[in-house]
Amino acid sequence: MPTASMNSTRGGRGDALVAALLFCASGLCVLSVAAILAFLAWFCLPLLSWRELSAVLTWRWEPFGGHFGILPMVVGSLALALSALLLAWPLGLGLTLFIHGLGPRVLARPLLFVVRLMTGVPTVVYGLVAAIGLVPLVRGALSGSGFCWLTTALMLALLALPTIVLVLDGQLALVAPRLRLTAAALGLTRAQELLRLALPMSGRGLRTAATLGFARALGDTLLPLMLSGNAAQPPHSLLDSLRALTAHIALVVATDSQSAAYGSLFACGLLLFGVSFLVNLGLRRLSRGADVSALAWLPPGRLAERLAVAFSWFAALIVPAALALLLGFLLLRGGGTLGLTLFFGDTPPLDAMLRGAPVFDGLWPACLGSLWLVGLSACLAVPLGVAGGIHLSEAATGRAGRLAVFCVDLLAGVPSILMGLFGFALILLLRRGFWPGANTCLLLSALCLAMLVLPYVVGATRASLQALPEELRLTCAALGLPRWRAVFRVLLPSAGRGVLGGVVLAIGRAAEDTAVIMLTGVVAGAGNPGGLTDKFEALPFSIYYLAAEYQSPEELNQAFGAALVLLCLTALLSGAVRRLRQGLTRRWESGGARA
Amino acid sequence: MTSIVEIANLHVSFGGREVLRGASMTVERGGPTVLIGRSGTGKTTLLRAVNRLNECLPGCVTTGSVRLTLGGENFDAYAQGVRPEELRRRVGMVFQTPNPLPVSVYRNIALPLSLALNLSAADIRGRAERALTEAGLWDEVKDRLDQPAVTLSGGQQQRLCLARALAYRPELLLLDEPTASLDQRSVRVVEDLLLDLAGRYTVLVVSHNLRQAGRLARRLFVLGEGGAAREADPAMLTSAVDREALAALLDEMT
Numbered sequence: 001m002p003t004a005s006m007n008s009t010r011g012g013r014g015d016a017l018v019a020a021l022l023f024c025a026s027g028l029c030v031l032s033v034a035a036i037l038a039f040l041a042w043f044c045l046p047l048l049s050w051r052e053l054s055a056v057l058t059w060r061w062e063p064f065g066g067h068f069g070i071l072p073m074v075v076g077s078l079a080l081a082l083s084a085l086l087l088a089w090p091l092g093l094g095l096t097l098f099i100h101g102l103g104p105r106v107l108a109r110p111l112l113f114v115v116r117l118m119t120g121v122p123t124v125v126y127g128l129v130a131a132i133g134l135v136p137l138v139r140g141a142l143s144g145s146g147f148c149w150l151t152t153a154l155m156l157a158l159l160a161l162p163t164i165v166l167v168l169d170g171q172l173a174l175v176a177p178r179l180r181l182t183a184a185a186l187g188l189t190r191a192q193e194l195l196r197l198a199l200p201m202s203g204r205g206l207r208t209a210a211t212l213g214f215a216r217a218l219g220d221t222l223l224p225l226m227l228s229g230n231a232a233q234p235p236h237s238l239l240d241s242l243r244a245l246t247a248h249i250a251l252v253v254a255t256d257s258q259s260a261a262y263g264s265l266f267a268c269g270l271l272l273f274g275v276s277f278l279v280n281l282g283l284r285r286l287s288r289g290a291d292v293s294a295l296a297w298l299p300p301g302r303l304a305e306r307l308a309v310a311f312s313w314f315a316a317l318i319v320p321a322a323l324a325l326l327l328g329f330l331l332l333r334g335g336g337t338l339g340l341t342l343f344f345g346d347t348p349p350l351d352a353m354l355r356g357a358p359v360f361d362g363l364w365p366a367c368l369g370s371l372w373l374v375g376l377s378a379c380l381a382v383p384l385g386v387a388g389g390i391h392l393s394e395a396a397t398g399r400a401g402r403l404a405v406f407c408v409d410l411l412a413g414v415p416s417i418l419m420g421l422f423g424f425a426l427i428l429l430l431r432r433g434f435w436p437g438a439n440t441c442l443l444l445s446a447l448c449l450a451m452l453v454l455p456y457v458v459g460a461t462r463a464s465l466q467a468l469p470e471e472l473r474l475t476c477a478a479l480g481l482p483r484w485r486a487v488f489r490v491l492l493p494s495a496g497r498g499v500l501g502g503v504v505l506a507i508g509r510a511a512e513d514t515a516v517i518m519l520t521g522v523v524a525g526a527g528n529p530g531g532l533t534d535k536f537e538a539l540p541f542s543i544y545y546l547a548a549e550y551q552s553p554e555e556l557n558q559a560f561g562a563a564l565v566l567l568c569l570t571a572l573l574s575g576a577v578r579r580l581r582q583g584l585t586r587r588w589e590s591g592g593a594r595a
Numbered sequence: 596m597t598s599i600v601e602i603a604n605l606h607v608s609f610g611g612r613e614v615l616r617g618a619s620m621t622v623e624r625g626g627p628t629v630l631i632g633r634s635g636t637g638k639t640t641l642l643r644a645v646n647r648l649n650e651c652l653p654g655c656v657t658t659g660s661v662r663l664t665l666g667g668e669n670f671d672a673y674a675q676g677v678r679p680e681e682l683r684r685r686v687g688m689v690f691q692t693p694n695p696l697p698v699s700v701y702r703n704i705a706l707p708l709s710l711a712l713n714l715s716a717a718d719i720r721g722r723a724e725r726a727l728t729e730a731g732l733w734d735e736v737k738d739r740l741d742q743p744a745v746t747l748s749g750g751q752q753q754r755l756c757l758a759r760a761l762a763y764r765p766e767l768l769l770l771d772e773p774t775a776s777l778d779q780r781s782v783r784v785v786e787d788l789l790l791d792l793a794g795r796y797t798v799l800v801v802s803h804n805l806r807q808a809g810r811l812a813r814r815l816f817v818l819g820e821g822g823a824a825r826e827a828d829p830a831m832l833t834s835a836v837d838r839e840a841l842a843a844l845l846d847e848m849t
């Protein structure tokens with residue numbers, strides 16, 4: 001590049017420094033993936049003998065009897081994810097087709113809005129509502145305890161649905177408008193256009209949606225943990241209790257600390273990592289390979305079309321209805337509790353806020369804990385993520401660049417429980433090594449959460465930088481701006497809204513995550529966070545804990561109140577992301593015309 | 596002569612902006628009837644009003660009357676009971692730019708036929724070959740029927756779209772600048788084809804080329820700003836002087 005070589009006299013050293021710093025940032029992203037993998041592998045090493053391995057790959061999990069088989073959990077995870085996908089994929093497809101024209105046009109936008117809304121619902125809120133509302137229903141209508149495969153699969157389907165719909169919507173939005181006029185001029189109905197022409201051309205989107213939906217259902221910890229009953233045995237019917245790999249990790253870390261179980265614990269982690277690796281590879285192949293079209297699985301004839309339309313109406317009714325029921329239930333139970341007592345219990349609010357008076361039965365310590373947690377992890381993830389994103393977009397090329405991008409994608413797809421497991425393993429290692437007193441704490445949680453949300457910031461920064469028009473770069477070069485000055489003074493501010501969108505998304509994710517902190521230092525009743533190395537409370541964990549261990553109806557209502565607070569918080573944040581994104585595209589549409 | 600399309604006081608607007616303000620025109624059987632006008636005056640919009648295609652575009656509002664005579668029956672195209680799909684199956688349309696479906700050459704004709712008309716495979720094969728022959732494309736594509744349609748040249752694609760419309764055996768054929776993407780020689784081929792087709796179908800052609808209009812038109816309409824359509828004498832197109840006058844008329848109406 002001529003600019004780089006010619007201004008090497010003045011800007012050269014500074015440029016080199018900046019480039020090195022940015023390189024370190026994206027290197028850290030790669031390192032964190034490597035670290036997770038290394039820790040998992042390191043703790044799995046003892047399993048590498050035939051005896052140990054065959055002990056883990058068995059069907060019996062009885063830690064006190066010396067049996068550490070994880071196969072029931074493997075089966076449980078697969079059963080849950082596949083059944084959830086089997087529910088969510090057709091429903092998502094029906095809903096998307098409804099939005100794109102099988103249903104009345106006026107309903108399209110509201111439905112898409114509902115789906116976007118669903119992406120902002122914290123998992124723990126779903127878990128709470130299902131545990132208190134759905135489980136007794138299942139118990140009453142069918143049999144068993146209600147904590148079973150069926151309940152969990154239903155909720156996991158609801159969780160994976162927005163992912164599926166948004167992918168499919170993107171795909172159809174690419175394909176369908178081009179066909180619209182042609183198909184209409186040929187006298188085809190809207191249903192024929194969508195079902196017979198657009199869908200066969202959307203094979204890639206259909207498969208991508210299925211893959212992502214599967215990964216979402218497989219990677220979730222909280223719903224299986226709260227709803228499946230967690231019996232470590234392969235299920236024989238939909239009403240049987242089962243245990244997922246993710247929930248298994250959380251349970252083993254939470255309940256016992258005898259190290260004999262750890263080998264099998266990390267084997268679970270390694271398995272989950274392997275699956276997300278495969279999923280990521282699969283997505284890559286999908287996006288690169290040619291689109292194999294002609295997926296003519298809809299039998300010919302009008303009847304098939306009518307049935308498809310009927311099904312899409314069904315999907316468009318059942319999904320919003322389910323969401324409305326859930327949120328209605330939440331409002332009903334939690335609405336009444338909103339007030340100062342919910343936050344401060346019997347302690348005078350001012351005392352608690354200004355003088356740090358202890359609060360015993362209010363959410364205040366959990367709110368403070370969450371605030372600290374989110375603040376700390378943002379401080380870690382945002383600078384690193386933005387720098388990494390800049391490096392990936394502006395400087396990373398060749399094989400190293402591709403590897404870094406792959407690692408970031410992989411990190412984004414790794415189940416959150418693995419970040420928690422990483423933190424837990426770190427403490428184990430420190431204890432064995434030079435710091436025997438090491439324990440899980442606020443700082444550790446923040447660190448692991450930062451790893452969780454890092455890919456959001458990196459991805460958003462990279463994407464919005466790359467979305468800038470090429471002329472802008474050329475203009476900067478023509479004006480003789482040194483490369484990095486152009487990046488920091490012109491390109492980054494221009495991409496500001498997109499970057500900010502990623503940051504807000506990361507904050508929302510950090511605020512709602514429960515799986516990571518569960519393994520890295522959150523406890524119930526820790527009180528106000530004292531210091532970085534102390535245990536702490538957090539809002540989502542309080543909800544989880546109260547839902548599982550409530551002693552009185554008042555405590556349960558408190559859980560609903562907390563869920564309502566968390567829901568409003570994340571809804572606000574995801575609303576903000578949307579506003580930022582819209583602003584960004586609008587600005588570039590008008591800015592593009594001016595340039 | 597009997598009219599097949601009668602447009603009266605047609606208003607079409609997109610997102611509140613009126614493109615056609617009270618257009619009126621009649622198309623008689625046979626033809627070709629040619630519609631000329633400056634770019635952006637609403638020729639495409641007027642054509643799409645006949646087969647109700649404007650409805651598929653966002654923010655479009657249509658008022659006024661479009662009466663069609665199809666199958667010996669005279670009816671209002673925008674009446675309550677008329678299904679637009681049914682209507683469009685009987686009114687073929689070829690777009691300004693080639694719009695093949697992303698399937699093979701043969702499937703481009705066969706797929707719509709089987710979906711819209713529910714014909715048997717044998718029927719479809721017969722109609723496809725016939726239509727490709729009518730469009731003057733059969734000899735060029737008969738060995739590559741299984742290849743993707745997008746591998747054809749622009750002119751071949753345009754004729755494929757024409758063949759696709761002909762395969763429906765429509766009573767009325769709407770052609771929106773069918774030679775816009777063709778070279779001189781293909782233009783002649785298509786023009787001869789249209790004259791030939793006009794013996795069997797009623798053909799309504801949009802053009803903005805006065806020479807072409809001169810070669811094709813049996814009846815001529817000039818579309819001005821806001822869709823004021825005025826009938827003109829096709830004879831005006833044959834001499835250079837009259838063409839000047841017509842061009843002046845176009846400018847004046849714009």
Ligand SMILES: Nc1ncnc2c1ncn2[C@@H]1O[C@H](COP(=O)(O)OP(=O)(O)OP(=O)(O)O)[C@@H](O)[C@H]1O
Nearest residue numbers: 609614633634635636637638639640641652653803
């Ligand atoms: N889908 C649409 N949405 C908004 N405006 C439209 C739409 N289609 C056409 N218009 C507007 O209607 C006017 C007439 O368009 P139309 O395509 O009918 O012109 P035309 O006479 O066919 O022009 P040309 O000779 O360039 O093809 C134009 O000003 C155009 O901007």
Ligand SMILES: [Mg+2]
Nearest residue numbers: 638639691771
């Ligand atoms: Mg036009």
